[in-house]
Amino acid sequence: MPASSTRTSTPPGAPALPTQGEINAEMSRIGGDPGPGAASAMQPRLDYPPYRSSLRRHPSRALVAVDPGVVERSGPVFGDRDVDPLDADLTIAHRGEPIGERIVIAGRVLDSWGRPVPGQLVEVWQANAAGRYVHRRDQHPAPLDPNFTGTGRCLTGPDGSYRFVTIKPGPYPWRNHQNAWRPAHVHFSLFGTRFTERLVTQMYFPGDPLFELDPIFRSITDPAVATRLVARYDHDLTVSEWATGYRWDVVLDGRRVGP
Numbered sequence: 001m002p003a004s005s006t007r008t009s010t011p012p013g014a015p016a017l018p019t020q021g022e023i024n025a026e027m028s029r030i031g032g033d034p035g036p037g038a039a040s041a042m043q044p045r046l047d048y049p050p051y052r053s054s055l056r057r058h059p060s061r062a063l064v065a066v067d068p069g070v071v072e073r074s075g076p077v078f079g080d081r082d083v084d085p086l087d088a089d090l091t092i093a094h095r096g097e098p099i100g101e102r103i104v105i106a107g108r109v110l111d112s113w114g115r116p117v118p119g120q121l122v123e124v125w126q127a128n129a130a131g132r133y134v135h136r137r138d139q140h141p142a143p144l145d146p147n148f149t150g151t152g153r154c155l156t157g158p159d160g161s162y163r164f165v166t167i168k169p170g171p172y173p174w175r176n177h178q179n180a181w182r183p184a185h186v187h188f189s190l191f192g193t194r195f196t197e198r199l200v201t202q203m204y205f206p207g208d209p210l211f212e213l214d215p216i217f218r219s220i221t222d223p224a225v226a227t228r229l230v231a232r233y234d235h236d237l238t239v240s241e242w243a244t245g246y247r248w249d250v251v252l253d254g255r256r257v258g259p
């Protein structure tokens with residue numbers, strides 16, 4: 001289907017969306033600028049104009065300090081018996097096998113001194129192989145897979161390790177601009193030792209041609225830092241006749257903070 005398909009055209013009366021070329025030019029102008037008042041170049045810019053909705057969503061006032069104790073008493077809790085080891089296999093939640101490229105994603109959660117962080121709740125969610133989420137607001141014309149929901153979780157082991165079995169998600173359109181497509185990714189949440197430490201991020205796959213075009217990926221304006229979001233193919237994780245393997249470690253704090 002040509003890129004100018006009417007499926008992605010702007011509805012009558014709605015303001016025209018910028019083109020990919022216009023978004024590219026905006027991203028080039030910003031370059032490596034981490035943004036006003038950036039706490040760290042390690043983080044995405046909160047107000048990254050090429051990522052349109054970040055302008056409306058980002059905090060515009062100083063953060064409110066809260067008593068961690070109050071948060072602990074009122075926030076969600078989980079115990080190790082709540083997380084079933086089978087929750088880490090996203091391919092077995094239904095009667096049949098999901099369609100797609102079966103993969104293993106594994107790595108370790110570490111602190112900045114390289115020490116493993118055990119007992120961490122790691123949660124993932126993702127689109128299916130066709131790039132479609134099981135969500136009422138995702139209505140783009142790609143098929144849902146009756147054998148794939150796209151959510152999983154596990155606890156890190158004593159060595160900080162985690163491991164998921166899933167299928168490789170597809171890229172999907174997201175209407176930030178004309179013909180906008182997200183690189184394939186898996187959403188990750190790492191709970192931390194308390195609710196206020198939760199890290200939410202995304203893992204990408206090596207060699208994706210959409211990186212340069214994606215304002216979310218590029219909202220981390222230091223390319224060397226953004227690259228840490230990209231897993232690496234690991235043949236030692238690949239299981240013969242069954243699944244290819246990707247390795248991705250996450251560092252929760254310190255100088256090399258981030259995935």
Ligand SMILES: [Fe+2]
Pocket residue numbers: 127182185187
């Ligand atoms: Fe996503």
